Amino acid sequence: MKNILKQAENAERLLKLTSDTMILLDKDGVCVDIAIYNINLWFLQEDRLLGKNLFQLIPLPTYNQIYPDFNRVLTQKVRSTHNYEMTLDGITYFFKCIMMPFNGMVLCQYRDITERSQRKLELEKKNYELNEIQKAALIGRWQYDSAHRIFCYTGHSGIMCTEEEQRVSLDDYVQHILPEDLAPFNNWLEQNLKGDMEQSLDYRIRYVNNIYYIRLKTYAREQDEDGSTMLEGYIQNITDIQQRRNDINLLTHAINNSTEDIYSAGEDGTLIFANRRFKERHNIGNADDINKIKIYELLSYGRNEKQWKEFIGKVKRGETHNGYIIHNPIPGKPEILAIEGNSYWITSDEGMGTVWTFGRDITLRIRHEQQIKQFNLVLDKIIENLPAGIVVKDINNSFKYLYRNRESYNREIPIQEALGKDDFDFYPLETAREKRAQDIEIARTGKGMHWIAEERDGNGSPIYLDKRKMKIESNDFSPILLSIEWDITEMELMKRELLVAKEKAENSDQLKSAFLANMSHEIRTPLNAIVGFSRIIAESADEEERLSYYEIVESNNERLLQLINEILDLSKIESGIVEFIITPVRLHLLCKEIHDAHTFRCPEGVDFIYEPSDENIVIDADKNRIFQVISNLIGNAFKFTTTGHISYGYHREGKYVVFHVTDTGIGIAPDKVNRVFERFVKVNNFAQGTGLGLSICKTIIERLGGNISVSSEIGKGTTFTFVLPLESANKTTTERKEENKPETGTDTRSTEEGNKDTTTTTLLKDKETGELPASSPKTILIAEDTESNFVLIKAILGKLYHLKHAKDGMEAVAMFEEVHPDLILMDMKMPNLGGIDATRIIRELDPDVPIIALTAYAYGHDRQAALDAGCNDFLAKPFTQEILKEKITKWLTGEK
Helix, strand or coil: CCCCCCCHHHHHHHHHHHHHHEEECCCCCCEEEEEEECCCCCCCCHHHHCCCHHHCCCCCCHHHHHHHHHHHHHHHHHEEEEEEEEEEEEEEEEEHHHHHHHEEEEEEEEEEEEHHHHHHHHHHHHHHHHHHHHHHCCCCEEEEEEECCEEEEEEEECCCCCCCEEEHHHHHHHHCCCCHHHHHHHHHHHHHHHHHCCEEEEEEEEEEEEEEEEEEEEEEECCCCCCCEEEEEEEEEEECCCCCCEEHHHHHHHHHHCCCEEEEECCCEEEEEHHHHHHHHHCCCCCHHHHHHHHHHCCCHHHHHHHHHHHHHHHHHCCCCCEEEEECCCCCCCCCCEEEEEEEEECCCCEEEEEEEEECCCCHHHHHHHHHHHHHHHHHHHHHHEEEEEEEEEEHHHEEEEEECCCCCCCCCCCCHHHCCHHHHHCCCHHHHHHHHHHHHHHCCCCCCCEEEEEEEECCCEEEEEEEEEEEECCCCCEEEEEEEECCHHHHHHHHHHHHHHHHHEEEEEEEHHHHHHHHHHHHHHHHHHHHHHHHHCCCCCHHHHHHHHHHHHHHHHHHHHHHHHHHHHHHHHHHHCCEECEEEEEHHHHHHHHHHHHHCCCCEEEEEEECCCCCCCCEEHHHHHHHHHHHHHHHHHHCCCEEEEEEEEECCCCEEEEEEECCCCCCCCCHCCCCCCCCCCCCCHHHHHCCCHHHHHHHHCCCEEEEEEEEECCCEEEEEEEEEECCCCCCCCCCCCCCCCCCCCHHHHHHCCCCCCCCCCCCHHHCCCCCCCCCCCCCEEEEEHHHHHHHHHHCCCCEEEEEEECCCCHHHHHHHHHCCCEEECCCCCCCCHHHHHHHHHHHHHHCCCEEEEECCCCCCHHHHHHHHHHCCEECCCHHHHHHHHHHHHHHCCCC
16 A cells, blocks of 8 residues: 555546646746636636736736746746735635746646635634723633632733733732732632533722722643543623622612602502612501502502593603692601602613602701791781881882881881882982982992981871991892881880980979978977976976977977878879878868867967858768868968968869969069979968978878869969869779878867978877876886886886886796786897787787887877787877877777
8 A cells, every 4th residue: 555645647636636826937927827726717718818818817916926926036037926816806715826837837836715804804714803802891811720820811901911921920820909808809710620610700909009809710621641620711800890880789778768658660560679768658567579560559648540541641741840739648657747758760772761860858848938928927017017218129129018017106117018119110210319329328338327316207297217227148139229217106106205304304403402301390399398408407407498498399299290290191193092082071061170170370460261152062082181182281371471361261163173272471573373283383482391291281182083283373362273073983092092191289170280380289288197096006017128217217107107128029038927017118129039929929828918109109000909919008208298198098998
């Protein structure tokens, strides 16, 4: 069998089986012979090429490629092997041409490689596309040699991987892997080396101070006879993918923590997505498969299937894209008043349509809006009822009204009528111009104005307005002008009244100074007599002289007491302490009593005349107060009348009774006629008195519902007139009870009279001594902390009774048990134990012993407190000897 391929008889057969087409060209390129093998191309046919110049048949680009090689083979006698490209009739052919010298000619061996070249081009294209894809996908190739523990990288992952192969040891590579991802990496590598290549691995590496996410996948494994393993796979940089995934997770987290209800549903109502808020609102558990829930099947949703389809239709048409509100949307949760929603129709890449809805609970907003509406309503009512006119004008819109409630001077313009108008629509031209000039000036300068204006209201009455105008600017709205007019008419009138009152007060203060000076004189005068004559009495041995001096002291005592009573009387009447007791009063009898009381005091040479009128007239009034007023007026007449007469009387005029007191005295100066009823005013500074008498008279008459006046002429006389109604407006009581009336030993009628210059009459006729039989002197315990007061009592009673002195309440109780007195004179205010408490203690020891309160506390409530504590009687200081002796005799003898 040897040399079969070399046998000549087999040469032709082998040439047909293996050889390419053979073309023999002369030195000019003419085809002198051709042998076609294993090819069937239309342009490689013997009849088309034989005897033809080949270079004239081929395209110029192919000629430019092949002729230089042909010429080199012909001249240099070398071999040439190259691949060439030829395009004929739009088809490109690839062929390999081996050219060699042959007997002065060139033998060309033609081999068609068109199919192989096209596949190569396609493969190169695919490789290029794959390479670009790898660049875009950040993918590279890797190999791992377990024997040498070396990683080799090529490709485009962008991390430790380039088109040139990179080699790194496993020990160096794992230094880049984050510690928490190292164990999963080692485990994955071990599994792949064993042949388990199903799973890919995602892990993180730190490279050039950045964190990257890497994915590895093995697709080939070879194991050598020595036991080493070669792994081959791809590596991908998935950092962007992971970050997008993280962004999606972050977005999902944000949506789940949104305060809005967010859900997505298909056109048939199937829920596709629901965030946590929606699930909580509609009681959907986290384990529930929402894809099995129809939105309209939720009882809390508030829509049925029909309403859902109507809703979907509106969303598709874009009718409910923004801001629709559903009131009471969840029947099971009435606390949710409304949900405001936005819905959008979204079509996916697969052409599937879904509705996405974002809903928010606006219950709080509705409640705030309700509160704001309520507040605005209240504010409107407040502004409406304020005694102020409030006007707001838009500066940039020709000062048009933005708000107006009214104006203080009754220019009633409803706000609906005023909005959008200005001052020229409501005021006379001149007034409107004046207002506009003010507005322009304030808008220009920003300086407000404030002034007080006197104007007239709709009835022509004067009113006073506090006016303010100011500019208000803000970044949130255009500048406005605010006008406020306060009606301060009452305040202004009150201010003026206060100024008048201030002047009166200042005058009154001057009068008070004069009064105090006068009072000082009036008080010191009797005190001087009392002190002086008391000393003379003490030093005089003449009994008759002492008696005359004693009468002077007594007279001055009464004068001083009356002076004090007059001051207290005015104070009580004006403060409402004194009660006016209204009873029927027969005027004729009253006037006769007045005549009897005053006739003996009438100055010598002056006639005192009562002028009778209708003796049957009866009025509703306080008898004692009328007695006091007429007595006071008569007393004044006695002071200033030395000749002529003094007359008084009354007569009826309709429903009133007119009283008068007339004298022919010196008269009153014209500048004092109108002031005689003021406090502290005296007609004559030389006459005794405080200037309070007529003021008391005026107060009493006005309290009784009447009025008093005076007319006078210098040198001819004076007439006082007062008028009282027949029937009182209040026939019961009119003032507070006369509880603070001081107790004295004088006639009660005299203490009620306003003019204390009149002499008083005693209630009791003088008694000679009032003493008990000397044979059995009674013991009297005197509780008195002031030594001089005890000496006085001792001087009065020491010769008649056996006296014991206790200097305070404690000593009085102790001495009572020791001496068992027949009577006790108890002072009310004492140290250690007061008279009230001492009396209560003694009353527990002896309920029968007579106790007389003897105190300077002289008011009615003091008297009542003493009687309530157990005192039998009450005597106010100062007192007279006669009254003191009379009370002692009364309680020692048992005469009630």
